[in-house]
Amino acid sequence: MAMFKRLLKSEDGFAVPSVLLMTVAAMGIASVGVMASIQGQSGTVRDQGSKTALAVAESGVDQALLHYNRGVAPCAPATEGDWCGPVTGMSVNGGTVFYWARLASGEECGVGNEVECVEIVSQGTVGGVTRRVDVYASTVSTEDSTGGGPFASASVLSLDTIELDSNSKIHTGTATNGNMILKSNSKQCGQASVGIGKKLETSSNAGYYSDSLCKTKSSTVLQQELTLPPVNQGDAATNNDNARFFALDTVSGNKADACWAGKNANGKTTSACGTRELRVDNNSAVTLGGSVYSFCKLTLRSNSALYIAAGADVTIYFDSPEACGYSSGVTQLDLQSNSRITSATGDPISVAMLFVGSETRQTKVQLNSNTSVNGPCEQNFVIYAPRSDVDLDSNSRFCGAVAGKTVHLDSNAEIWTASGSDDFTLPGVEIPETPAHYTPYRFVECSAVTASPPNAGC
């Protein structure tokens, strides 16, 4: 017994080496698991870093665009068209971002000659991970429209929506504050601009083209705010050339088929037209030779025509439905069945039809059934109706510039541009200068290494 106790007592060194051995073994096994876990997560950390760096780089683009859309360039290049920057000093999401920017135009932008664009290269770095992106953003040039007319950048304008249906076509640039909707083989041929956050939607073989002849497909839709000031008719309602009917502004054809202010061209009272209403029917025609007219309604039916004297510069104001005593839904310009408004001789003329409209009562402009407002597109016709719904239907054709609350084309209707319509200025109204709105349209990731010029490797 004593010997066993002595042996047991002499085993003092047992615990320490055993525990050490066990500890080392356990640590070895645990470290294998830890190392495997670290290795497994390294890829995830790398992915997270690259995504964050990319987001930081994109924030630099957003900041640059914010500057441009406020009308203030973020930096000044040494010479026009050169790069400026880097714009530094920003910290985003724990990372750093800096960017370069330059203004470009024409073919460099690749979206049409009338468009200017900015190119921004932004570099974001987070946790040692760097990402670089190159973005082009464009807008319709407002340079020419500064203090100019409403059609300086596009010939078809709408405050709400532009809708094309059933083979209808627009052969010029368009701009709307809302969406542009193309359906059933319709075509928009020319640069389109929609409202901020709005879209150009196509369906059923409808197409969007960059050129007026519908040859080159396009996908670049600009976004910008559109302002259409109301018509200021001044004293046109009382001071005008209405008295020319029908002594000076004569009728060709059957005089009984031309009606102005309750009387036909024979001087007989008729219910076919009311106060400040001109109506022409059945192959007859009226030739306008004055310069300012004030109408409540103009109706052309059945092969009738409204001719404009050669070289004339005519402005026709359509008064508000309240002033004319109309209820909501009245059609103030109504062309039906092969009727037309055109130059009497084919010589250049300038005709502006300006609609006062109403905020509360709907007014309409309608061209229907093979009607036309000028044929060869050499004249300068303008329909400016920012409070009216403009509707072209059934093979009708308009040549010039149109502005409406809504613009709708259906059944082979077409709008062509006319030379000079972009020079039209709204009488008595000054168009306020608005900063251009740049919308990104080309996003490319670059190699992460900073290069010279800044867009090298993009």
Add this chain to the structure above:
Amino acid sequence: MSGARKVAAALHREQRGLTLIELLVASMLGLLVVGAGMSIFLSAVRSEPRTGSKVAAIQQARFTVDRIVRELRQGLEVAKTPTPSSSQLAVVTYVKAATCGGAAASTAIPCRVTYTCSAGTCTRTVAQPDGSAPGSPVQVAGGLSSSSVFSYSPSASKPTYVGVTFAFSTDTEPVTLGDGAALRNPSEEA
């Protein structure tokens, strides 16, 4: 006992080291630990080729997901032909190449890139933006447990966001790589 003997005895006692029982116990514990380690090691060695190829496939898939997402991010439109499906995606996007399907270049041009997944593999084909002159398909992912890779939002006919999911079956838990991107250069006609 003389002084010299006392010193020798003390020295002997201090240098006695481990007892026999200590050595036996320690050896047995050591053998157990080494045995367990060897068992794990041998198991790992036996499964290494299978695991290695699986890891390589996942790494390759990870690279491919990165590439697809980057191409989607700078994409113009998801092409309507071939019809977008869970196993096939054709996107018109910017590719850094001199020509579509040609050698790499520093600037990017629009090309149509088509990914086709079937029987556990995915291939990538580069063609002109209109789909003409397609190059040879190149395998970019393998070992997938499902060919259902792509998802579209809000719809396959007009997607603005495309999700990418690579699924792998393993001996333990299945591995899924998931990512996606919104098209930054959307075509209004898409």
